Amino acid sequence: MNMAPQIEKAISDVDQLIIGQAQELSDKLKQHRLEMFPPRALKGLREFQLAEVARFLGVTSGYLRNLSLEGKGALPQVTPSGRRSYTAEQMEEMRSFLEHNARAGTHYMRHRQGSEHLQVVAVVNFKGGSGKTTSAAHLAQHLALTGHRVLAVDLDPQASLSAIHGFQPEFDVNENETLYAAIRYDDQRRPLSEIIRPTNFPNLHLVPQDGPQTQMVAFMRSMFKNHVLTNPMLRSVAISDAAMTNQTLYEVERRQFTRATYDRAMEAMDAVNDEIGDLIHKAWGRK
Numbered sequence: 042m043n044m045a046p047q048i049e050k051a052i053s054d055v056d057q058l059i060i061g062q063a064q065e066l067s068d069k070l071k072q073h074r075l076e077m078f079p080p081r082a083l084k085g086l087r088e089f090q091l092a093e094v095a096r097f098l099g100v101t102s103g104y105l106r107n108l109s110l111e112g113k114g115a116l117p118q119v120t121p122s123g124r125r126s127y128t129a130e131q132m133e134e135m136r137s138f139l140e141h142n143a144r145a146g147t148h149y150m151r152h153r154q155g156s157e158h159l160q161v162v163a164v165v166n167f168k169g170g171s172g173k174t175t176s177a178a179h180l181a182q183h184l185a186l187t188g189h190r191v192l193a194v195d196l197d198p199q200a201s202l203s204a205i206h207g208f209q210p211e212f213d214v215n216e217n218e219t220l221y222a223a224i225r226y227d228d229q230r231r232p233l234s235e236i237i238r239p240t241n242f243p244n245l246h247l248v249p250q251d252g253p254q255t256q257m258v259a260f261m262r263s264m265f266k267n268h269v270l271t272n273p274m275l276r277s278v279a280i281s282d283a284a285m286t287n288q289t290l291y292e293v294e295r296r297q298f299t300r301a302t303y304d305r306a307m308e309a310m311d312a313v314n315d316e317i318g319d320l321i322h323k324a325w326g327r328k
């Protein structure tokens with residue numbers, strides 16, 4: 042292209058400016074995140090107002106207020122205007138107090154007892170962005186706040202449930218500290234109990250996830266055997282770049298992409314689809 046030198050110079054100045062600003066923004070964001078979520082620091086939790094605590098405990102606000110006035114059970118923080126609030130730990134203390142002082146037949150402890158089985162709940166939907174993680178997080182926290190003991194197991198490669206509970210995979214979760222450590226088939230395997238972490242909610246513990254898809258595939262295969270495809274699809278910028286123009290990998294041209302990126306994506310995509318094609322042919326009784 043034949044650009045006048047002064048235009049070229051202006052463009053290069055703009056380039057420099059953008060690069061400089063991007064760097065600055067990135068540094069600021071990193072710093073902000075370190076301040077908000079210092080590595081290894083547990084995410085905090087707000088205090089709960091008396092009416093909320095009454096709801097989570099299954100008593101009336103009036104009853105809870107009376108207990109507080111009589112100095113019974115966990116004593117809440119009281120503002121000068123008389124508003125009472127409890128930490129989540131104080132709420133658990135109160136639950137235990139209520140249970141021990143309840144009339145026969147009345148129970149405030151909600152978690153499973155005796156021969157009650159461990160209830161597994163999976164939040165599943167084929168559609169992306171349909172609220173799975175949001176539902177799972179709210180359900181886990183609600184069950185914990187109402188006195189159930191909850192173990193949240195993050196199986197999502199995006200690790201958003203871990204992030205919600207203050208565990209940033211790249212900061213807080215090291216090698217062999219995820220679910221994978223407990224399900225791998227080599228000498229690095231660890232008991233699940235070593236992987237479990239407390240969260241900012243009492244009663245709610247978490248098995249974090251860190252990402253790599255291969256680990257999830259190994260896990261799924263160990264559970265579902267040959268009902269899981271052998272060939273994994275890679276996460277590839279070639280796919281997402283093609284999608285920006287509403288195209289698939291089969292529609293775009295190789296020369297529009299970095300060769301190696303395109304080739305890797307296409308190879309993986311073909312392998313997955315060939316495997317499915319073979320399964321279809323097998324279902325038709327073909328060899």
Ligand SMILES: Nc1ncnc2c1ncn2[C@@H]1O[C@H](COP(=O)(O)OP(=O)(O)OP(=O)(O)O)[C@@H](O)[C@H]1O
Pocket residue numbers: 166168169170171172173174175176197199
């Ligand atoms: N009831 C709701 N009301 C409003 N927004 C919601 C609701 N539930 C979820 N969202 C929002 O919808 C978006 C997608 O939700 P979420 O991340 O939970 O979906 P997902 O099924 O886990 O997605 P993915 O398939 O990407 O894992 C989020 O921005 C979330 O805050």
Ligand SMILES: [Mg+2]
Pocket residue numbers: 173174175197199201
């Ligand atoms: Mg999700």
